[in-house]
Amino acid sequence: MDVRAAVAHKAGAPLTIETVQLEGPRAGEVLVEIKATGICHTDMFTLSGDDPEGLFPAILGHEGAGIVVEVGSGVTSLKPGDHVIPLYTPECRQCEYCLSRKTNLCQAIRSTQGRGVMPDGSSRFSLGGTQVFHYMGTSTFANYTVVPEIALAKIREDAPFDKVCYIGCGVTTGIGAVIYTAKVEPGSTVVVFGLGGIGLNVIQGARMVGANMIIGVDINPAREELARKFGMTHFVNPKEVEGDIVPYLVDLTRGGADYTFECIGNVNLMRQALECCHKGWGKSTIIGVAGAGQEIATRPFQLVTGRVWQGSAFGGARGRTDVPKIVEWYMEGKINIDDLITHVMPLEKINDAFDLMHEGKSIRSVVTF
Ligand code: NAD
Ligand code: DAO
């Protein structure tokens, strides 16, 4: 079938809106009509060429929501008409990783997903007979896409696509890092580096679990007002702090934070986030994705003296199990998504979303089809 898609032909170039051919679902696959998709920093990262896994030409996008149109043979958990959120971290419930209960990093289709193809090794997308790669197993910058059954979370049918698409990445990554990865306790002191589409969700996750002091760190002063609305109690602009920000944050938290989160992708800030943790128990979670080849550093004594350094992918969430629950939280008014969606646009304007993100003017832009 013909589908309308934003195609990434090469790194550094704008996306082009084109009619692309999409083959129907094969065994274990599902054809989904995408109704809305968010544009995340990670799409920009891949488009920039900094992503070592980036392949071109590709259809980017990993933060979508839509409706099942057709299922391939052997698909049992979904049927046409079901509302779904595609998952770049699938949940097969059968692989060693899923069965371990120690991680959300299902490996069932990892190698093919990383190569931009479906589990059978081929792409469903093509343009004039030339293969176009899938992206993160989701490719939501198209009005129709094909996704493996194990990479689709079934959600309630009254949830608005243009809001809950954000649960496909940013919301779950931020809130999940607090509740599933770091397991922040009520009364905790939390520092969040970066108050963008991810960091603001860390802030609302911290408020949700009853953190006491929630400090936001960002060089963009325009982020303060929104972050306070989401639960931030103190704002720190590193540009306004004289000298090293680490002792400043240690003083502010009276000895160091119980939990810190790096939501930018800057290796220097990852170090600061670790080192402003409390001696003996402070735990720092890296969420930001750093550029290819970059490395983190600290003095090992930071760890010897009890600080813990860890990372979080997709908030540690098991997508098919946890994403429907997070949709429920939104529908019950327990989390705020609406105020984070700052721009809505048609597919034709998708490059504006990248410009807005680059200029720090948006939190989330959403394309509706
Ligand atoms: P964003 O661009 O919306 O937000 C980044 C924020 O960091 C902005 O508010 C910016 O002003 C601030 N910032 C930039 N440099 C700074 C500095 N030197 N000091 C303080 N603040 C600074 O990005 P986002 O969508 O929130 O994504 C954040 C990171 O998370 C990215 O690296 C993205 O790739 C990554 N990410 C990770 C996962 C995961 O599962 N681990 C999932 C999605 C996104
Ligand atoms: O299992 O090896 C693996 C990779 C899992 C991918 C997790 C991706 C999380 C970070 C990328 C940001 C996504 C928007």
Ligand code: ZN
């Ligand atoms: Zn698995």
